[in-house]
Amino acid sequence: MITTRDIAERLGISVSTVGRALADDSRISEETKFRVRQAAAEMGYVANRAARMMRGASSNVVALVIPDIRNSFYSAIAHELSKNMEAQGYQLMLSETDDDRMVELRHLRELSANRVAGIIIVPTARPHSDSVKLLRAVPHLQLLRRHPSLGSQWFGVDDHEALRRATAHLVAQGHTRIAYVGGPVELPTGAERLRGFRSALQEGGLPDDAGRAELGPPASLAHGRETVRRLLEDPRAPTALVLGSIQLTLGVLEELSQQGVKVPEELSVVGFGDEPGFSWWGPGLTTVGLPIEEMATGCALWLMRRLTTKPSNDGPYTSVSPGSLVVRGSTAPPGGRQA
Amino acid sequence: MITTRDIAERLGISVSTVGRALADDSRISEETKFRVRQAAAEMGYVANRAARMMRGASSNVVALVIPDIRNSFYSAIAHELSKNMEAQGYQLMLSETDDDRMVELRHLRELSANRVAGIIIVPTARPHSDSVKLLRAVPHLQLLRRHPSLGSQWFGVDDHEALRRATAHLVAQGHTRIAYVGGPVELPTGAERLRGFRSALQEGGLPDDAGRAELGPPASLAHGRETVRRLLEDPRAPTALVLGSIQLTLGVLEELSQQGVKVPEELSVVGFGDEPGFSWWGPGLTTVGLPIEEMATGCALWLMRRLTTKPSNDGPYTSVSPGSLVVRGSTAPPGGRQA
DNA sequence: CCTCCGCGTGCTAACGTTAGCACTGCCTGG
């Protein structure tokens, strides 16, 4: 690799002069700058950021720590983030935790060793105490899920309100046996969504046994399929389904298609997230649309400001809109179409 | 940030000893090692990889340079790659080019400055000459698209064969007006897929005007919609459609659903890629399935070997299977279902 | 004529880590 020293030797000048010329320092004559730049270009010089970092400069890398990039919500976030950061000269590091706190910890160690400038993280249910320590030392922002030990810098969705609205939509249509399939209560989002589901039932004046919650790994398509299979076998199968994660929704839709369940006649369904494909599934999936782009640009802007301004910026958190209910054809009063 | 020096001062020993203790050097007494490790853990020491890199060590970061992470093919690749690399202690850097050679160049400059250990890239149609220079200096592997100036390390799909099979399937059913909607010929993949399309027509003994190619940005869902709209307005609209990219397929499916086009009665469709949702679209989408996981693990393994072994490893390239045609309900002889 | 100033450049140290070499005791074999 070419260094400033190589350039200096070739031009018969000092390393300092080369460095200053490349930094466009006002003290260097235009002629020298020109010669240095020319030589640098010819020799294919690329500054070594590791060396620069050792002089106290911070890195230009920001990490995104998420469960799984294949989840289209996260890939959308990654995309927006990447776009925003690139414009500011930052690079994006991608770390997948697979919702495993040990993997999360390993990643955080590496990110820390690499001295990333900032971290945007969707934390696992109960981050390892070392993970907490590591995060504390770096500007970070929690996304979606919020774990109290990680501070109050959080950017999320009003999960409670989102599921409340989704469920209320079914209650309003007269359903009295509604199942919720979502993530575990250990996850903050899981807990909130379940609470929203329960709130809607209660507000609708339904008895306690009207609702039924099936909780499990939220990132597993297979789990969605199995759960819906189990539910349908039940003699007192629900007449409506509310879903609490994108992956679960994908799994459930596949299974319902495959089993030829008539929606909404036999079963009403409200999904979570809005993927390409949800609009053309069966009669069109009624679903909770999420403000992905707003969230991603919000995150990017927050982090950029946090990294460029000196004082330990600390707006406590920003909750984004609860998501909008997109009503399509997959919901109807129990027993058939028509209200 | 805590450094080895801090630990050394606290324990009243030298920096070298601390360094060696942490590296588990055999010359250091067990007792000293223990004290150093304890102190390091207590103080939250994390080695600075930038400093280590300056001593000649290479970085543990590998970059993935792709057009758009939201494309599920790329997110699947990113996932597999990330999983494989994490196991080896590597981190993944994500760079999106948006198929813009200038953005690509900017990213490559940054990656180069950060001294990434390796790069896996889906190059733009005509990479900037500086991009070529930069890539030459780093172990890299082309994915899917292959640009001659970037060397022969390539991991891809047999695009010609994939599209040939897809088209042949339609020809076999008797279609004589077939349209291909795909990426531009400037992209190696675009050229190959178009060639495959043409080959199948020729092999089927169809006249030159049987086929019609509509080329445009492959990553644009909107372009897929517009193209199909335009095709349907044509008095001599095709009776079958072959698609040449995942995003275009998504767009086309949405438009066909929205317009209520009867598939396969009015139009047969063969898609590209196999997304969740393709199976439940209309009568089920006949499509070209891609060996995503095999490719991703293949890439990861190649790169790992390339990075860990000394000699400039140079298997010229590896072409993966042509993709398997997944036959569902969206294809039938012209004019209706049934053969 | 001398001093002072500013322009352009060079020297040197520093960042955190690592590796080569040197040093100090102590123990063993001749």
Next chain:
DNA sequence: CCAGGCAGTGCTAACGTTAGCACGCGGAGG
């Protein structure tokens, strides 16, 4: 009893870049 070796540790230089300080030179003002 002495030489040599080894275990355990310290000193120092080096990686590439940058910033503070110093230096030389020429011109302007006293």
